[in-house]
Amino acid sequence: MTPYPILYSFRRCPYAMRARMALWISNQVCELREVVLRQKPAELLALSAKGTVPVLVDPKGQVYQESLDIMLWALERHDPQGWLQPEAGTLAALLAWIEPWDHQFKFHLDRYKYAYRYEGVEAVTHRGEASTYLDQLNSQLQDSPYLFGNRICLADVAIAPFIRQFSQVDLTWFNSQPWLQVNAWLASILESTLFTQTMEKYPQWKSGTPGSLFPPSKA
């Protein structure tokens, strides 16, 4: 059995991004298997019938199919920056706070970004709905640079990849919105060494070959 946990990942997937950031910061070295979603490996589908990424298999064979569970798995082992213990609030409060972003906001984000995939859907309507969440985010960031205080925590990392995706649909429009605090917060995360390192490219994993050690410099 491999000594490392195995992470099935896809570089551009926002769920995989947040899982990789947690694995990196917690220094949980994994064998990263980069997946192409059109050609999911049989090994991934055998582990997870829903066939989404990220998926993590720990050395005991336990399978984690939800990105938030992978973040918690990593951070419960090692949490050097206190992502699970923000300055203000408890872990339960963080998880409750993330919930509407993963569901309601994501619902509107998908219909804004991929309106052509849904019948009778107007992208701009869903952009407007999603924007109400951005307004709240901007208000929350008035008093502190991160969502639950002066340092980054699970909530910031869990939602930033989705705000990035939302911003990139129409960057000119996004930058013209009155979201100064959100812009500063997003830039500080996306320009961080943590984010840029976790966005490095890995070759597509081929069955029967070793994956790439991740984080590479810490292995």
Ligand SMILES: N[C@@H](CCC(=O)N[C@@H](CS)C(=O)NCC(=O)O)C(=O)O
């Ligand atoms: N709830 C899951 C969602 C993961 C998810 O939907 N990932 C997308 C990629 S961003 C995926 O794998 N989709 C399957 C596909 O496109 O075939 C999680 O948090 O990990």
